[in-house]
Structure formats: C-alpha cells, structure tokens
Amino acid sequence: MAPPFRRLLAAEIVVAPGVDTDSLGTFSGEIPRKDGLVETALMKAELAFDTLDVDCAMASEGSYGPIDRVPLQAGGVEIMAFIDRRRGLRLVETMSTHRTNWRMWRFRPRDPSLPMAARALGFPEHGVFVMRNSDYSEPVKGLETLEQVTAAVDREAARSDDRLALMIADMRAHRNPMRMKVLRALGGKLARRLGRLCPRCTAPGFGHIDSRRGLPCEGCGGPTHCIDFEIDGCSACSHAVVRVRRDGRRMASRLSCLPCRESLLGARHS
Ligand SMILES: [Zn+2]
Ligand SMILES: [Zn+2]
Numbered sequence: 001m002a003p004p005f006r007r008l009l010a011a012e013i014v015v016a017p018g019v020d021t022d023s024l025g026t027f028s029g030e031i032p033r034k035d036g037l038v039e040t041a042l043m044k045a046e047l048a049f050d051t052l053d054v055d056c057a058m059a060s061e062g063s064y065g066p067i068d069r070v071p072l073q074a075g076g077v078e079i080m081a082f083i084d085r086r087r088g089l090r091l092v093e094t095m096s097t098h099r100t101n102w103r104m105w106r107f108r109p110r111d112p113s114l115p116m117a118a119r120a121l122g123f124p125e126h127g128v129f130v131m132r133n134s135d136y137s138e139p140v141k142g143l144e145t146l147e148q149v150t151a152a153v154d155r156e157a158a159r160s161d162d163r164l165a166l167m168i169a170d171m172r173a174h175r176n177p178m179r180m181k182v183l184r185a186l187g188g189k190l191a192r193r194l195g196r197l198c199p200r201c202t203a204p205g206f207g208h209i210d211s212r213r214g215l216p217c218e219g220c221g222g223p224t225h226c227i228d229f230e231i232d233g234c235s236a237c238s239h240a241v242v243r244v245r246r247d248g249r250r251m252a253s254r255l256s257c258l259p260c261r262e263s264l265l266g267a268r269h270s
Contacts, residue, residue: 001058001187008191016048016057037061038092041081055086058190060183064102064171074102078179080186082194082205089235091205093193095186101126101178104168106133109154117167118149125177127170134161141170203236215249217257224252 005011021044044059064076075098082091101122107114121128123146129139130152140152149167157165173179198206210231214223233240244250254260 001183004184004188004191008188008195011056011191014052014054016052018051019044019047021047021059037063037077037079038081041079041092042083042090045081045083049085056082056084058082060173060186062171062173062179062183064100064169066102073098074100076100076102076182078182078186080183080190082190084204087203087236089203089205091190091193091235093186093190095182095189097182099178099182101169101176102171104166106164106166107153107157108163109157109165111153114150114153114167115146118146121167121169122178123149127172127175129168129170130156131166131168132156132160133164133166136166139168198234198237198239199241200239201234201237203234205236206234207232209233209235209240215245215252215256217254217260218251219254219257219260222257222259224256224258226252226256 002013005013038061041059041061044061045057048054048057048059058081060078060080062076062078064074067073067075075096078095078097080093082093083089103121105117107117118128124144127141128143128149129141130143130149131139140156143149143152153165153167155165157163170176171179173183193207194204196206197204208230210233211227212229212231213225213227215226215228216222217224227245229245230243231240232243254264
C-alpha cells in the first residue's frame, strides 16, 4: 500500500499498533455478502483511531472462494475502506479478481499426493492451513515446512470424525503473495481516486459512485439493462455529475433489448 500513497499523494502509511481485527471475524468457510465486507472494512479502519492520533485511516477486507457458475475456478473480491474523519469522508474501492491460489483439498493420513497439492497452492511461499474435515474451528496455522504440513494432515485426519484432513490456502495477506499483488493494485486505485478533488468543495476522493442502466434500444427506444451513464460524486458534500459512457455509445443493440430480441429471434425461427 505504501508506494502508491507515497508516490501519488506524498502520504506516509503507518501501521496502527494493537488492533485486533480478529474480533471482527476470521475464516468462516463461506463468502459473505459484499455489503457485509464493506461494513467490516469500514469498522476495521475505525479501529485505527483507538490507538493512533491521525485524521485518516484505511483497512482492507477480502473474500475468496469457488465461483458458482465456473467449475473448478476460484475468485475473490478485495475491498479497501478509507476514512478521513476531519473531512467526514468515507470511501470504498473494490477489485474483483480471478488471480488467486484459493483451493481446498481433503486427505487421508499418509496421502502420497500431499506434497504435489501443497506445491500447487504455492507452498511454502504461500501459507496453508490444515484442519479436521469434521470441524473447522481449530485450523493449524504457522506451518513452515512440508514435514510440518504432512504431520499436521496425518494428526488432524486421525482426529476427524470422517478420518479426513482439510488443507486450504492461507488467505491472510501477509502469508499470501498473490493477495498482496491484488492489494497493491487496489491501493493504487484508491490513491489515484484520493488524488482527484471535488470540483465544488475540493475534498479528495471524487469519483465513481453509481452506474445507471437503461441505455435506449436502437430499435424501439425502450430501456435496456446496458449502462446508460455513470455518476461521479463527492462523499463529503454530495456533489455529483453525470458522465457519458467511455465508449461513447448512446444506443444499445437490439440484441440487448428483450422485446426486440424476441421478435428478431421469432422472425428467424418462422
Ligand atoms: Zn428494443
Ligand atoms: Zn465535495
């Protein structure tokens, strides 16, 4: 996070001491709603004010897991919240990604495929957790060598009701270089946004706040699900401006329009 903030904003990042973010929830095995992630990230950022006398704080929150529609494919979303309590700013930037080593594997004791699976997760550069398949409440963390991972898998499998151990990628950012890369990119996005000042009140962070759908259909002029225009806004003074689509399109294709598409396909079938 530090390099883009230093380069683009001449801002220095300091890590807040004594913040226990685990109190806001840890590994749960399921993907929470994005709204939940945004709330948690903002609450995390607020925690920094307990131990640091600063105007601004930020925190990140991420969630990774399988993608429902794409078998064997994982993805995730990273959220970064920024608060400037003096100006009353609360900003959130997000980034979706398919770049992740998120995976889970189940093993019986002494499974010969364990070393290859660990390497596929990026171990030892990327961390792994091992836990009983019947109970996720006590993950074994801090495993540094393949011998330690093997011993943990054998032990946890033996303790599990179904004699299986679960090995999962450690998604904590400090043990996951792929997450670090995504967070670095998101940090750059947030720093660039903070570099844009509101044209009315000059507060930092002027940028995209909403997209309106309903781009008119070229055939019937009715609204489609395509984005019609974007709205840039200020989170301090609520000034907002409408911005046309970057690609300059003012009409949607008839294929994006439900009534027109049905009559087009209907004509083709008859
Ligand atoms: Zn139409
Ligand atoms: Zn403003």
